[in-house]
Amino acid sequence: MLFNSFVFLCLFLPVTYVVFWALRTASARYVWLTITGYVFYGYWDARFCLLMAFSTTVSYLAGRGFLRWTDARRRRLCLVLPIVTDLSLLAFFKYANFAVETGAGIARLLGVAAQVPHFNIVLPVGISFYTFHTITYIVDGYRGVIRPTKNFFEFSAYVSLFSQLVAGPIVRFRQIEQDLENLGHADRTRWLRTGISFFVIGLVEKVLVADTFAAFVDPAFARYATLSTLGTWAAVLGYTFQVYFDFSGYSDMAVGLGYLFGLRIPQNFNSPYKALDPSDVWRRWHISLSSCLRDYLYIPLGGSRHGEWRTYRNLMLTMLLGGLWHGASWTYIIWGGYHGALLALYRRFAPQWDALSARVRQGAMFLLFVVGLAVFRARSFEMATSLLRTMFAPTHGDRLMFSGSGVFLVTLAIAVWWSMVGPNAFEYHAGWRWRPRYAFPLAAALGACLAVMAGAGSSPFLYYQF
Amino acid sequence: MTTVYTGPGRKHPATVASSGGRSRSAGLAGKSGLMDDIPRWSRGVRRAAYWTAVGATCLLAAEATARLDDRVRQGIPLLHVPDPARDLVLRDSLGPRGRPNGRYKKWRLNRFGFRSADMTLVPAPGCTRIAVLGASETLGAYEADGQEYPSQLEDSLRGSGCVEVVNAAIAGISLRRLTHLWNTWVARFQPSVVLVYPSPTLYLSENPPADPPAPRSAMEDDPPWWTPRLLERAHEVLHYPALIQRRRVARAVARAVAGRDSSWLFRSVPADRLNQYVADLDSLVSAIRARGATPVLVTHAMRFTVPPDPSDADVLNSWRQFTPRATTDAILAFEEAAADATRMLGARRGVLVVDAASALSGHREYFGDFVHFTNRGAGVMAGLIADRLRHAVLRSSQASPAESADAVQ
Numbered sequence: 001m002l003f004n005s006f007v008f009l010c011l012f013l014p015v016t017y018v019v020f021w022a023l024r025t026a027s028a029r030y031v032w033l034t035i036t037g038y039v040f041y042g043y044w045d046a047r048f049c050l051l052m053a054f055s056t057t058v059s060y061l062a063g064r065g066f067l068r069w070t071d072a073r074r075r076r077l078c079l080v081l082p083i084v085t086d087l088s089l090l091a092f093f094k095y096a097n098f099a100v101e102t103g104a105g106i107a108r109l110l111g112v113a114a115q116v117p118h119f120n121i122v123l124p125v126g127i128s129f130y131t132f133h134t135i136t137y138i139v140d141g142y143r144g145v146i147r148p149t150k151n152f153f154e155f156s157a158y159v160s161l162f163s164q165l166v167a168g169p170i171v172r173f174r175q176i177e178q179d180l181e182n183l184g185h186a187d188r189t190r191w192l193r194t195g196i197s198f199f200v201i202g203l204v205e206k207v208l209v210a211d212t213f214a215a216f217v218d219p220a221f222a223r224y225a226t227l228s229t230l231g232t233w234a235a236v237l238g239y240t241f242q243v244y245f246d247f248s249g250y251s252d253m254a255v256g257l258g259y260l261f262g263l264r265i266p267q268n269f270n271s272p273y274k275a276l277d278p279s280d281v282w283r284r285w286h287i288s289l290s291s292c293l294r295d296y297l298y299i300p301l302g303g304s305r306h307g308e309w310r311t312y313r314n315l316m317l318t319m320l321l322g323g324l325w326h327g328a329s330w331t332y333i334i335w336g337g338y339h340g341a342l343l344a345l346y347r348r349f350a351p352q353w354d355a356l357s358a359r360v361r362q363g364a365m366f367l368l369f370v371v372g373l374a375v376f377r378a379r380s381f382e383m384a385t386s387l388l389r390t391m392f393a394p395t396h397g398d399r400l401m402f403s404g405s406g407v408f409l410v411t412l413a414i415a416v417w418w419s420m421v422g423p424n425a426f427e428y429h430a431g432w433r434w435r436p437r438y439a440f441p442l443a444a445a446l447g448a449c450l451a452v453m454a455g456a457g458s459s460p461f462l463y464y465q466f
Numbered sequence: 467m468t469t470v471y472t473g474p475g476r477k478h479p480a481t482v483a484s485s486g487g488r489s490r491s492a493g494l495a496g497k498s499g500l501m502d503d504i505p506r507w508s509r510g511v512r513r514a515a516y517w518t519a520v521g522a523t524c525l526l527a528a529e530a531t532a533r534l535d536d537r538v539r540q541g542i543p544l545l546h547v548p549d550p551a552r553d554l555v556l557r558d559s560l561g562p563r564g565r566p567n568g569r570y571k572k573w574r575l576n577r578f579g580f581r582s583a584d585m586t587l588v589p590a591p592g593c594t595r596i597a598v599l600g601a602s603e604t605l606g607a608y609e610a611d612g613q614e615y616p617s618q619l620e621d622s623l624r625g626s627g628c629v630e631v632v633n634a635a636i637a638g639i640s641l642r643r644l645t646h647l648w649n650t651w652v653a654r655f656q657p658s659v660v661l662v663y664p665s666p667t668l669y670l671s672e673n674p675p676a677d678p679p680a681p682r683s684a685m686e687d688d689p690p691w692w693t694p695r696l697l698e699r700a701h702e703v704l705h706y707p708a709l710i711q712r713r714r715v716a717r718a719v720a721r722a723v724a725g726r727d728s729s730w731l732f733r734s735v736p737a738d739r740l741n742q743y744v745a746d747l748d749s750l751v752s753a754i755r756a757r758g759a760t761p762v763l764v765t766h767a768m769r770f771t772v773p774p775d776p777s778d779a780d781v782l783n784s785w786r787q788f789t790p791r792a793t794t795d796a797i798l799a800f801e802e803a804a805a806d807a808t809r810m811l812g813a814r815r816g817v818l819v820v821d822a823a824s825a826l827s828g829h830r831e832y833f834g835d836f837v838h839f840t841n842r843g844a845g846v847m848a849g850l851i852a853d854r855l856r857h858a859v860l861r862s863s864q865a866s867p868a869e870s871a872d873a874v875q
Contacts, residue, residue: 006703215539407538436516443520447528454699455535 001043003199003253004206004453012040013257016162020261026184030153033261037160041126044166048124055089056159058082059134063148063155066141079142083135090131093123098328126166128325132292133159137173139296146174154180163257167250169268169288179263186262193434195259198252200442200449201425205249207449209418211459212411213242221377224387228397232390236374238408241415243373244273247286252425267426273369273419276361277353278342281369293322304347311347316340326376331384335376342368362420525696532695541569545691548698552688554605555636560650561678562636562643572611578655581605581614581633588656593628596855597657597759599644599750601665603766604635606844608834613841618848626856632657640668640675641746645753653757660754661851663764663822664747665837666804667797669739670732670789675746708780715783722790732792735803744807751815762818764851765805767826769833772798778830785836820854822847 001008016036023029042049058081065078091099100116107114137155141148149155155173158180164171179186220227220235227235251268258265272285282290298318304311316337323336346353353361374391378384390397504512536542554573556565564579576584589595598604598616606614620631634652636643641664648660668675706714723731732739747763754761774782774794782794789797805823812819825846826832832843839847 439516439520440523443524444527447524447526448531450524451528451531451696451699452535454696454703455532455539 001040002459003250003257004203004449004459006453007043009450012036017260021188024184026181027151027153029183030151030157030180033157033162034153034160037157037162037165040162041160041165044125045122048127051089051093051124051127052130052160053156055086055130055134056156058085059138059159060152060155062138063141064150066148067150075142079138082138086131086134090127093121093127095324095328096121129168129170130159130165132170132289133164133173136170136292136296140172140174146177149173149180161258161263163254163261163263164265167247167254168286169251169254169265170292171265171288172292175266176258176263183262188262191259191262191264193438194429194432195256197256197429197432197438197442198259198425199256200445201428202249202252202254202256203449204445205245205252207249207452209411209415210242210244210246210249211452211456212407213238213245213415214459215456216408217242224383224390226397227390227395229390229393229395231397232374232387232395234408236370236377236387236391237412239377240370240373241412241419243376244269244419245415248424255425269424270426271419271424273366274362274421275365275369276358277350277365278339278346278368281365282339282343289322289325293318297321308348312344315343315347319343329379330381331375331378334381334384335372338372338375342372366420529694529696532699536695540571547689547691547693548695549689550637557678561646562639563647563651564634564636573605574611579651581635582616582631585630585632585655587654589630589658590628593630594659595630595632595655595657596623596659596661597632597634597652597655598661598663599648599652600635600661600663601639601668602635602637603665603837603839604633604663605637606633607838609839609841609844613844615839615844615847615851618845619851622848622852623855626852635663638668640665641743641750642675643678645746645750646678648750648753648757653753653759657759659760659762659855661762661764661820662747662750662754664743664766664804664808666743666766666801667785667789667792667837669743669804670736670792670797670800672791674739674742712780712783715780715787718787719783719790722787730791732796732800734796735799736792736796740800740803740807743804744811747808747811748815751811751817760818762820762851762855763808763812764820765808765823766801766837767822767832767847768798768801768837769827769830769835770798771828772802774798781836818854818858820851822850825850 001012003009016032020029020032020036023032038049038052041052062078062082066075069075069078096119100119104114104116137146137148137158140146158171158173158176159165161171217235217238220231221239224232224235248269255265255267266288268286268288270284270287272281275281275284298314301314301317302310303314317340319336319340320333321336323332323334323339326332326335356364371388371391374387375384378387389395533542533544536548537544542548548570550570550573552565553570554565554568554575555562556568556579564575564581566575566577566579568575568579573581575581578585578587596619598619604614604616606617609615614633616631616633616635620629623629623631632652632655634647636647639647641662644662644664652660751761751763770778770782782797785797786792786794792800801823805821809819809821811817826843829843829846832840832846834840834843
């Protein structure tokens, strides 16, 4: 089920909302959030609900283990066993074919003719996200950062919370623990308007901006080999804004939905195209993922505590795995490696970079990010090299990749202003106080989104594939 | 540098003093403050006015966006009211025909009013032009643009020399009007082969198909520009659950049947309607031959087997909405009888018959509803026709268009 679908907006959300607030106790609300989470997830494919239930149960039991046992051996068992289980499921569903094909490729390079099977595996939507939810819970429980919950439904409500289930943000238990515990006393009206405002802004980002870019960009990438240099830059630039407004829109909707149910979901995007350097980018882009990679991978690897070269190695490893997290493809790994290299280079040449003016740094960082997204968008290594070659070696071809370039340019101008100059949803709501007149632009924006959704249909979010 | 907003404080909403979040809207809601001294009824009126204004803003913005979206995506003028019956069909002194350069959603007609690529009036020398006459099944409904069976037929015949397929279909057109369309318009384009894919159930409507009415002024029944486009969009996204849809269909049929004498219903194949179907088809064959072209008849295919699979009951009942005068049994029986009659007519008149009814009927995956094709169904249909045309018609028509009719016989 998609946030930008009529079945969600007209049926699922109103029913979930009304019943949730009709229930009086926290326990009843946990159960209701769990049920709705599974309905939301099962709407796509009910079979994979079992997978999520299994992963939830294993992680919950690990948490109970941390509460019960104090000896190091048993606690380590409670740490390792569920993490191995979760990662095994993720590896099977997401990376099995990739591993087999990579192995076969290596065998072919070595001159060994290998007949490899192709598993007919359907990737469960959102598995990367809820696996991270459960792993962060287990690790935080092991470290003593959180006190694992004894209430199974509190935990299952956290894992299957529909607002963050399939495409994040990767909310750590500790970030909404307090709100979950107080769910029975939550005030319905306190954040209602803020929630609606966040949700509508997210819907505008997705439906009016990201999907407009998608209408131009997707056909262009479908025939990338025929594009000229200008056409390729236009396509990649369009994708740069499409992916940002798609995911940022989704995240803002998730935050808004959280508010509607008395849960404060943290910020996931902080205008990343305003970033001035590679480190700044990752403090602003998919914040929940980058902070998880930092806390659960980079720092345990040693972070920057063991000298310059170890730091570079840790940065590269973290970003390579971050790339791989996005999908089972070499293009994602290369994209991760590219950003690892940028981070390492920035670490080495920070004084020189920081001496440049802020505008130059922002523009240069944006262009570096755009180049990375050409690889990220490519569906194969061959496509990535073709896109990069066309971008940097003047090539004749389809100069204009679409009809209706005016619409593209207008949307581009709006997107550039909004993402590089204007306020993001959180900045807009900082110090925000509701005024009755605010309802009018929100109603107009909602009406516009509904009209476009009714005409063009509901398109899935890009991050659903991860 | 921007400031990272970390949420409105980490204290739980319930524990935060409410004054910070209280707003003038709360006053509007009559809970505190500014409007305490205003009578309760007045507050109620103001609140209703406020929410009405908000709702109206939402609807107006939606309507404006729908029009802008249509303008950008489909080139529909902002003040136009899209309607397939007007945007795709021109009713002038020649009778109903495809509107030149007509556009409606995915349907795009060329400058002669055909759902085909741009073309010349006369086929290029050495090229075979195939005209396809039919109704909505031929015009295309569920198929993606370019996947309707005439388009796929042209693709299938690419290897058979220069072949051009002209889709001259008009939604809801009966055989009698197809004959008129052929005589007054399509024959001008000199196709050497004419495929006819009739819709038999049009002969089960309340009144039998008649000749086209006199042309109407385009202005007289144009809806006003403010007719909301939102309604059409809402209708498209509204998918009723099966139970409700079943009731809606039952109600629609009951309304159409209410007050009628029991003899009004067709419970079996009405002989007069079948005879008219055959006579009209016969006339069309004669008209096509009179212009020197080769007719090819295609029997009508449907989703159902006879007797129908019980799981198809809902779709079958939905079909009945269009011909409430006939029971579902009569519809299926008429389809079979029309297919038989088409085969017999083909044999009697020496016309090639492509038996789509035998090849496609009963394959649900080929149909988006009762009779309209999916991409796959259109592909199978195109393949079936292409095979028969290649063997029976194209070789002879390319060699000598005048002799092609003899080749079929």
